[in-house]
Amino acid sequence: MVLTEEMTLVERAMEAIRQRIAGRTLVPGAKLPSIRRFAEDMQVSKSTVVEAYDRLSAEGIIISRPGSGFYVAGQLAPLSLAEIGPKLDREVDPLWVSRQSLEAGGDFLKPGCGWMPASWMPETSIRKALRSLSRANDTILTEYGSPLGLSELRQFLARRAAGYGIDASPDQIILTGSGTQAIDQLCRFLLEPGHCVVVDDPCYFNFHALLRAHRAKVVSVPFTPNGPDIRAFEQALIEHKPKLYITNSGLHNPTGATLSPVVAHRVLKLAEQHNLTIIEDDIFADLEHEHAPRYAAFDGLERVVHIGSFSKTLSASVRCGYIIARPDWIDGLADLRIATSFGAGHFSAELVLSVLKDGSYRKHLDALKTKLADTMGTTAARLNKLGIKPWIEPRGGMFLWCELPQGVNASDLAQRALARDVILAPGSVFSITQSADNYIRFNAAQSQNPRIFGVLEDLLR
Structure with a gap:
């Protein structure tokens, strides 16, 4: 500083x-x-x-x-690269983008990160909710919440899920600290070290990191504009007998693709044949213009667990996610919640509920989706001028999955951009098979500064 x-x-x-x-x-x-x-x-x-x-x-x-x-005070810590600049020598791995984005100072540009600019979030609604909660009773401000989480918020989430065709009672919902914690809890609940898990290729890089922490065997199947490649998916189930399939429903990360009903039905049929559980991460639900198919809606929560949070549209600082699962799993998940984090975050849940019930949140989402659509078009046009081609035109969200000009390695480009205070998300961190070295993910919402494209133009010469 x-x-x-x-x-x-x-x-x-x-x-x-x-x-x-x-x-x-x-x-x-x-x-x-x-x-x-x-x-x-x-x-x-x-x-x-x-x-x-x-x-x-x-x-x-x-x-x-x-x-x-x-x-x-204290002893002098060893000199760290973090004190004098970006960690240019860090290997580009599944945690690389997150570490660089979270640790970088305010001078860095972050077209590779996975969240909105602070100015795009509903700050006024959050401050209003905070003022209201400051007058709340002591229980809300100081005590643990129940293991399942705030009852009123779970009722709200049940009504919200019904809008996506997911039939679940509030008793089938358990609140978590975040979407990532929801997946972590489910992995603890369903996996043993050495169990096999299927992911998309490419997929959200933190799936790789989290599954590594659980010592799971990870295999991937190619992802198409309509969902996983069905033939490759079936072959992976036959050959590896996986316990789980973890994927995004709605808007896919990093590709922005949307699941088709036909592919969803085929995946569920194969899951039934091979005793496979599906965890669908629906964290981008509120950024859709039209509702895409949900595995949980077709399946009735028999083999599918549905998770989400509000970090992308409300606040990444207010940590609150949720799990929607079959009724006979809830007690076990609640016990696991007590063992790993005791009670739910009462204050965070009350804050989220207050904002969601405020009529301004829906207006915020409408304005946000309009702004994203405009920004997506502008960013795609700027990238096209540099020879960086979007894989598809997403139906919503913030991500553009792009192919680089021939001969350009995304990891090398990201390392060189980091030295220019620009954090990119190279395709290699999203791919278990390392088959996306010539791809890169851009967050259109974080790509408004012209300097990003000036740096890219210089590095691509």
């Missing part, structure tokens, strides 16, 4: 000390300037320095020795 005019005087004083520590001007155990001296150096009041030192002490960066002054 650097000193900026937007900082308060206290923040500027704190940052000045942090920079001296980072630059080794102040080493562990070194005494800080006196309050009077530092106030003179910074041209601020002594009370400003007192508050700055108190806040740095609360963060554990410095310590106070009564009667002596303030000193730098």
Whole structure:
């Protein structure tokens, strides 16, 4: 971080000390300037320095020795590349895009990340809900929620699922900390180390990382504009006898493709024949212009588990996801919830419910989808000019799955772009078979800065 005019005087004083520590001007155990001296150096009041030192002490960066002054705390950590720039030497693996996107500073452009710009989210509705919750009773503000989660939100989600043709009672829904936690809980519930899991190729890169953590054997089948390649899917079931198939329903990540009814019926028929459970991640549901088929709607939740969250359209900071499953699994999932995270997030659930019940959320979604449609067209046109061709024209969402010009390796391009403060999502991180080295995923919502295309043009020369 650097000193900026937007900082308060206290923040500027704190940052000045942090920079001296980072630059080794102040080493562990070194005494800080006196309050009077530092106030003179910074041209601020002594009370400003007192508050700055108190806040740095609360963060554990410095310590106070009564009667002596303030000193730098702790031992000096080894010099990290994260302190001086992007991790250019990190191998491009399934966690690469997430790590770079989450850890990068504000100067980085992130057309490879998987979320909306902050300015596109319903900040006004969230603040309104927070004000309302600030006046709530102590139970909401301080206590654990039930293992299943807030009853009113589960009732809302049951009505919402019915709009997609999924018939489920509130008692078939369990809230989780996020969509990712929902998949993690289901993997804990259904898998043993060594079990086989089928994924799409390409698929959401965090599926790879999560399944690796569960020590599962992962096989993939090619994904087409209408869903998984049926012949390859059947062959994988015969050959590997997988326990699970994890996929996106609605809008597919990273391709933006939409499942067709014919393919959905064939997949479900094969799942029944081979005793396969399907986890469909429906995290992009609210970004559709028209509802695509859902496996859970056709299956009646016999072999399909439906999950989702609101991180893409409401807030990634408010962690709240859900699982919709067959009735006889809910007690087991609730017990697992207690064992791994105890109670549900009461405050987050109340906040999400408050925003979803606000009539402004539907208006927000309508405006968001319109903005995404416009942005998608603009981004595709800019990419086409560079010889980067979208695989399909998605029916909604934020992602464009694109083929690079012949001879361009996506991982190499992403590493070189990172040195220019642009984070890309190379196709290799989405592909178990590493068969997408000439593809790349663009988030149209995060691709509005012209500098992105200037950097790409330079790197593609």
